Amino acid sequence: MSDAVAQQAAEQEPVIDLSIADAIIDKYIDMSGNLMPVLQAAQDEYGYIPRCVADHIAERLNVYPSQIYGVLTFYAQFHLKPRGKFIIRVCVGTACHVQGAPRIVETFFDKIGIGHAETTPDLRFTFEKVACLGACGMAPLAMVNDSTYGGMTVQKVDDIIADYSKRPLK
Amino acid sequence: MVNLTIDDKQVTAPKTATIYEAAKLNGVNIPILCHDKKLKPFGACRMCLVEVEQMKGRQIPACTTPVTEGMIIRTSTPDIIKARKMVLELLLLNHPLDCPVCDKAGDCDLQNLTYEYKVDSNRFADEKFHHQIDYNNPLIERDMNRCVLCGKCARICDEIVGFGALTFINRGIETKIGCEFEEGLNCEFCGSCISVCPVGSLLARPFKFKARFWSLTKQKSVCGYCGTGCNLTLGVKDNKVLTTLYDENQGFHNGQLCVRGRFGYQFINSDQRLTSPLIRTNGRLMECTWEEALTAVASRLTGGNSVAALATPRLTNEELFLFKKMMLDNVGSSNFDHSAGYAHAALTEGFSRSLGASASPATILDVQKTDLLLVVKTDSYETHPVIGFEINMGVKNKGIKLNIISDKRGKLSKLPGANTLVHSPGSEVAVLNAIAKSILDQKLTDGSASSIPGYAELEKALAAFTPEAVAASSGISADSIKKIAKDYASAEKALILFPVGQSYPGHNQEMASAVANLVILTGKIGKEGCGVLCMSEKSNSQGAVDMGFYAQNGGMNSLQILDACKNGTVKTLFIVGENPVVSYPNGANVKAALDAVDFLVVTELFMTDTAAMADVVLPACSFAEKEGTFTSTDRRVQYVKPAIRKDVKCKTDFEILSALITKLGGQAPSSPASVFAEIAANTSGYAGMSYINLQNNGAFAPVNVTPKLVASKAAPAVSAESGKLAMVTGSTLYHSGTLSQFGEGPMHVCPEAYVEMSRNDAARYKITEKDLVTVSSSTGSIKLKAKVTPRMPEGVVYIPYHFSETPVNAIWNGSAVTVVSIAK
Numbered sequence: 002m003s004d005a006v007a008q009q010a011a012e013q014e015p016v017i018d019l020s021i022a023d024a025i026i027d028k029y030i031d032m033s034g035n036l037m038p039v040l041q042a043a044q045d046e047y048g049y050i051p052r053c054v055a056d057h058i059a060e061r062l063n064v065y066p067s068q069i070y071g072v073l074t075f076y077a078q079f080h081l082k083p084r085g086k087f088i089i090r091v092c093v094g095t096a097c098h099v100q101g102a103p104r105i106v107e108t109f110f111d112k113i114g115i116g117h118a119e120t121t122p123d124l125r126f127t128f129e130k131v132a133c134l135g136a137c138g139m140a141p142l143a144m145v146n147d148s149t150y151g152g153m154t155v156q157k158v159d160d161i162i163a164d165y166s167k168r169p170l171k
Numbered sequence: 172m173v174n175l176t177i178d179d180k181q182v183t184a185p186k187t188a189t190i191y192e193a194a195k196l197n198g199v200n201i202p203i204l205c206h207d208k209k210l211k212p213f214g215a216c217r218m219c220l221v222e223v224e225q226m227k228g229r230q231i232p233a234c235t236t237p238v239t240e241g242m243i244i245r246t247s248t249p250d251i252i253k254a255r256k257m258v259l260e261l262l263l264l265n266h267p268l269d270c271p272v273c274d275k276a277g278d279c280d281l282q283n284l285t286y287e288y289k290v291d292s293n294r295f296a297d298e299k300f301h302h303q304i305d306y307n308n309p310l311i312e313r314d315m316n317r318c319v320l321c322g323k324c325a326r327i328c329d330e331i332v333g334f335g336a337l338t339f340i341n342r343g344i345e346t347k348i349g350c351e352f353e354e355g356l357n358c359e360f361c362g363s364c365i366s367v368c369p370v371g372s373l374l375a376r377p378f379k380f381k382a383r384f385w386s387l388t389k390q391k392s393v394c395g396y397c398g399t400g401c402n403l404t405l406g407v408k409d410n411k412v413l414t415t416l417y418d419e420n421q422g423f424h425n426g427q428l429c430v431r432g433r434f435g436y437q438f439i440n441s442d443q444r445l446t447s448p449l450i451r452t453n454g455r456l457m458e459c460t461w462e463e464a465l466t467a468v469a470s471r472l473t474g475g476n477s478v479a480a481l482a483t484p485r486l487t488n489e490e491l492f493l494f495k496k497m498m499l500d501n502v503g504s505s506n507f508d509h510s511a512g513y514a515h516a517a518l519t520e521g522f523s524r525s526l527g528a529s530a531s532p533a534t535i536l537d538v539q540k541t542d543l544l545l546v547v548k549t550d551s552y553e554t555h556p557v558i559g560f561e562i563n564m565g566v567k568n569k570g571i572k573l574n575i576i577s578d579k580r581g582k583l584s585k586l587p588g589a590n591t592l593v594h595s596p597g598s599e600v601a602v603l604n605a606i607a608k609s610i611l612d613q614k615l616t617d618g619s620a621s622s623i624p625g626y627a628e629l630e631k632a633l634a635a636f637t638p639e640a641v642a643a644s645s646g647i648s649a650d651s652i653k654k655i656a657k658d659y660a661s662a663e664k665a666l667i668l669f670p671v672g673q674s675y676p677g678h679n680q681e682m683a684s685a686v687a688n689l690v691i692l693t694g695k696i697g698k699e700g701c702g703v704l705c706m707s708e709k710s711n712s713q714g715a716v717d718m719g720f721y722a723q724n725g726g727m728n729s730l731q732i733l734d735a736c737k738n739g740t741v742k743t744l745f746i747v748g749e750n751p752v753v754s755y756p757n758g759a760n761v762k763a764a765l766d767a768v769d770f771l772v773v774t775e776l777f778m779t780d781t782a783a784m785a786d787v788v789l790p791a792c793s794f795a796e797k798e799g800t801f802t803s804t805d806r807r808v809q810y811v812k813p814a815i816r817k818d819v820k821c822k823t824d825f826e827i828l829s830a831l832i833t834k835l836g837g838q839a840p841s842s843p844a845s846v847f848a849e850i851a852a853n854t855s856g857y858a859g860m861s862y863i864n865l866q867n868n869g870a871f872a873p874v875n876v877t878p879k880l881v882a883s884k885a886a887p888a889v890s891a892e893s894g895k896l897a898m899v900t901g902s903t904l905y906h907s908g909t910l911s912q913f914g915e916g917p918m919h920v921c922p923e924a925y926v927e928m929s930r931n932d933a934a935r936y937k938i939t940e941k942d943l944v945t946v947s948s949s950t951g952s953i954k955l956k957a958k959v960t961p962r963m964p965e966g967v968v969y970i971p972y973h974f975s976e977t978p979v980n981a982i983w984n985g986s987a988v989t990v991v992s993i994a995k
Contacts, residue, residue, distance in 0.1 A: 037659045052352055053351075056351075064335075065348075065351075066335075066337025066351040066352075067325075067335055067337060068335060069351065070338065070340060070352055071340055075341065
């Protein structure tokens with residue numbers, strides 16, 4: 002990466018307010034085994050765990066940065082990249098699979114242009130394939146944040162995208 | 172002890188042993204991959220499965236299961252063999268079989284076990300991993316494709332090194348070992364992870380493709396850098412030291428090394444080594460014969476006290492003893508010294524007046540046996556990293572309370588429960604005195620303390636050091652001082668550590684006495700895990716003191732010798748291995764002195780800045796090419812023998828001195844062994860030692876203590892006026908003296924001097940990491956790179972002293988604290 006590009010990348014990186022992390026750390030600082038609650042609270046606040054927040058937590062809690070990264074990558078609940086406002090989950094479990102989930106997945110890929118565990122550049126959508134959402138009777142199934150969409154069809158994919166594309170980002 | 176049966180043999184083992192340990196004790200070998208005797212049991216690899224009859228014949232891991240009375244264990248039933256074979260098959264499923272190009276081949280546990288269990292085919296098939304190999308640093312290569320996930324590297328980095336560079340990343344089949352955010356390794360490069368890796372995942376890059384493991388000759392030696400006295404195994408081929416090898420049974424440290432010990436060996440076979448005597452002819456150093464050079468030198472070693480000598484404490488005891496003898500008997504001068512004089516003053520003046528012996532009463536083995544550690548300066552970790560590992564293990568595994576008095580924070584202050592009191596630079600002796608005062612005030616002294624000579628005088632002298640008064644000047648609160656006094660005095664066992672060296676002028680006789688007072692007042696001496704350990708800088712600093720190679724009986728010390736060179740009193744200066752131009756304070760003054768002296772002889776391995784000024788340069792030999800003994804900082808006398816043959820054109824310092832003695836009309840000794848016999852007969856504590864009984868692990872020279880309380884003077888605190896900063900110098904982790912500049916390993920990691928400063932100061936002067944800044948004091952200025960770290964307190968900057976390119980002595984005149992200004 003050339004210096005100019007690096008500069009540009011640095012400018013595009015959103016400014017992270019570490020005082021939010023400090024407030025969380027202050028709350029848990031005297032608790033033993035405080036790493037998980039701190040990371041969870043930080044993720045709630047920032048939406049993901051930015052690098053600088055992980056480093057800051059490491060310094061303040063006196064935990065190795067590597068250890069924090071180990072925890073962050075072990076648990077699926079933590080995210081290291083910014084996440085979209087709307088998390089689209091498509092079930093690819095057995096029941097959904099036989100009911101045509103692969104086509105639903107492909108259609109989402111085609112329409113919003115991102116693959117599994119990726120996020121659109123405008124931070125509107127994050128797309129995830131999941132093994133089972135526990136509602137096999139509604140197969141094929143998709144979810145957007147907490148809303149459930151059963152009996153998915155290719156047409157419904159368009160409707161969902163159209164619906165959520167209209168919603169405000171802020 | 173418990174009784175148990177292993178493979179139908181009745182045996183006994185300690186209660187605390189695991190099955191693996193019990194078997195090993197009784198000569199039964201159970202295969203392991205993830206276990207290391209220095210690390211906590213982990214149980215990851217399942218190679219050590221055994222059958223225990225009481226557990227219904229289930230297969231259980233031997234490395235994590237404690238023994239119990241009457242246990243009946245079978246270690247190699249057909250079922251067990253089958254299970255181990257399967258473990259190996261599964262490991263080999265993903266492990267690339269690139270043994271022909273793997274440096275680990277021949278020393279690889281996986282390879283050896285595969286061979287032992289005859290795993291010549293695999294019933295399974297899977298794709299190999301495609302992890303990127305980490306080539307980001309010049310010393311350690313990480314190839315995660317070969318990894319068997321034993322976790323030893325991550326565990327040793329945490330449990331012993333305390334750095335935590337490596338960890339398990341991800342989960343399930345994607346699990347691998349890595350650093351934070353998939354970055355390349357960027358640690359302190361001690362290479363401990365390499366030493367325990369059972370496969371070729373972690374390799375020493377300087378050794379890559381240098382030699383097959385089985386072609387190396389293993390030569391035991393003692394590290395030539397700091398005073399810890401770590402034992403080394405050098406891997407030698409074709410008369411070249413190619414690497415250091417790990418031997419978990421070597422030394423008190425179980426083969427554990429720091430970056431200098433593991434990667435600093437390249438200076439031995441450096442092509443920059445001097446290979447011919449040089450003599451100055453028409454202003455230029457020209458090659459000459461040994462005969463010419465030695466004749467020229469001998470002709471100038473006359474005139475009694477107009478001859479002076481400086482020697483490095485990296486010489487062997489035999490060489491120092493012989494050198495002293497030559498100076499006294501054959502030259503007739505008592506002007507000789509080492510380490511700028513003040514670097515050993517804590518021992519020769521401080522301890523000798525306070526403890527009646529110029530050596531530390533405690534040993535490194537006491538570190539893990541104590542209850543409370545009081546460490547002066549966090550630099551203790553950087554000057555003596557392997558002692559730092561001992562501290563780390565003691566604190567983490569044995570719950571030792573760690574108290575630190577330092578002018579900056581450091582790795583030690585990150586240890587669990589570490590209590591770091593950061594004082595203003597230069598006020599450490601005052602703080603130690605205040606602790607002594609507080610011990611007296613709180614009536615925490617040992618019963619017999621008041622009967623020790625000097626008690627009344629000390630009590631009077633300490634009146635000025637009330638915790639409140641010292642709090643004001645040192646910046647440490649009175650309550651903290653009182654608490655540390657109480658904790659220290661009430662601990663059953665307590666040990667004080669402090670480093671000394673050329674870069675710590677404040678750690679002198681005053682500090683030694685201040686520390687000794689604490690020890691004596693509380694009666695923490697003469698018991699296991701108690702006392703004080705003065706950590707000396709070079710591999711044989713303690714030996715140089717024991718041999719008496721320092722200014723005594725009216726002889727001039729190092730700095731006086733240099734002044735005498737300048738004013739013409741000293742006409743011939745004989746420097747052996749020291750590099751005062753770079754490492755002594757006030758570089759300009761040193762250069763002027765060496766310029767002024769009539770005749771300068773330098774014995775060296777390399778063309779150092781000092782050698783370049785000489786009239787005669789004699790090429791000498793490194794520790795790996797000579798025979799002799801070194802005395803570590805805790806007075807363990809260790810024997811070294813040549814690991815390689817020396818270059819025919821070089822001579823050891825022993826040979827050079829012997830030749831000069833002959834030329835001066837004296838009787839040269841027949842061998843180092845004969846000189847050691849003389850040392851053993853004449854040096855307190857060395858009686859009864861000989862090369863034969865020092866062969867294995869050496870021997871401690873006992874220290875007999877006669878305590879005396881001595882009031883120590885505290886230097887006035889230095890406060891930098893506004894717009895200026897207080898500069899302290901010191902040793903950095905990767906280096907030792909100026910010698911490590913010729914070790915490629917240390918130079919790869921830390922190639923140049925830097926100025927370390929706090930984030931707030933950096934922000935104030937608008938300095939960012941790696942900016943080139945000018946640091947100026949009243950004596951000069953240097954340009955170096957900035958390093959911004961959270962460990963420095965505001966208003967204090969730190970510059971390490973090792974580097975010829977940017978010698979700190981351009982701005983440092985030997986005071987403990989220098990006021991500097993800094994500009995971008």
